[in-house]
Amino acid sequence: MTEPPAYVIVGRVTRPYGLRGAVHVVPDTDFPERLMSLTEAVLLKEGQPTPVRVQSVRPHRRGLVVTLAGIGSVDEARRWQGAALAVPRAQAAPLPQGRHYVFELLGLRVQTEAGEDLGIVAQILRTGGNDVYVVRGAGRDYLIPAISSVVLAIEPAAGRVIIRPLAGLLE
Numbered sequence: 602m603t604e605p606p607a608y609v610i611v612g613r614v615t616r617p618y619g620l621r622g623a624v625h626v627v628p629d630t631d632f633p634e635r636l637m638s639l640t641e642a643v644l645l646k647e648g649q650p651t652p653v654r655v656q657s658v659r660p661h662r663r664g665l666v667v668t669l670a671g672i673g674s675v676d677e678a679r680r681w682q683g684a685a686l687a688v689p690r691a692q693a694a695p696l697p698q699g700r701h702y703v704f705e706l707l708g709l710r711v712q713t714e715a716g717e718d719l720g721i722v723a724q725i726l727r728t729g730g731n732d733v734y735v736v737r738g739a740g741r742d743y744l745i746p747a748i749s750s751v752v753l754a755i756e757p758a759a760g761r762v763i764i765r766p767l768a769g770l771l772e
Contacts, residue, residue: 606704608643608650608687611636617678618666624678626686627664635694636665644669646684701755710761711736711745714753719743719771722762734762743771 612626628636637658644651654670667686672678696702703725711719711734720738725747732747745751745764754763 607690608645608685609690609693609702609704610645610685610687611639611642612665612667612686614644614667614681614684614686615664616682617675618661620675621668622672622674622678623666623668624672624681625661625664626667629685631700632694633665639667639688641688641692642669643687643689644681644684645687646681650687699755701757705757706734706755706762708760709755709757711743712761712763713771714763714765719745719764745770 611630612628614624615627616625617623618625626636630636637660639655639658642653642655644653653672656668656670658665658667660666672681693702706722706725709722711722713719718738720736720743722734723737723742724735726733726735726744734745734747734752736743736745745766751764751767751770752762753765754761756762
């Protein structure tokens with residue numbers, strides 16, 4: 602397993618908005634309503650964190666318009682295009698029981714309920730219906746649907762995910 606990241610990404614800056622330095626942000630969270638009360642954040646670009654104070658957040662179409670202290674022009678806002686909007690890990694909202702952040706799942710070993718080791722969770726695909734875990738095993742990848750009938754247990758402390766494969770899933 603890898604070390605948890607210092608920051609949790611909650612959105613992506615897509616473009617400047619208006620003439621006074623606001624930015625358009627597409628939420629990257631299952632709880633976008635929490636961004637409405639955001640007061641401090643970090644912009645991550647090219648691996649470099651830049652702390653920012655959030656002056657205002659308002660919904661706009663399929664995203665948010667965010668005004669950040671110290672960004673007062675279109676040119677300054679354009680500089681942050683493509684950056685991730687993040688919060689320090691310690692300030693990330695607690696998740697409901699049975700929910701996990703992506704970084705908590707990446708690197709976990711995946712085993713069948715019979716004890717067969719399939720590999721590690723290498724990637725998580727977000728689909729419309731359910732997430733899909735890409736499990737990288739010896740010589741092949743498995744696509745495991747993250748549904749309750751397949752994923753029986755997620756145990757980050759033990760470093761594993763226990764699954765009950767559907768017929769034909771591992772073939």
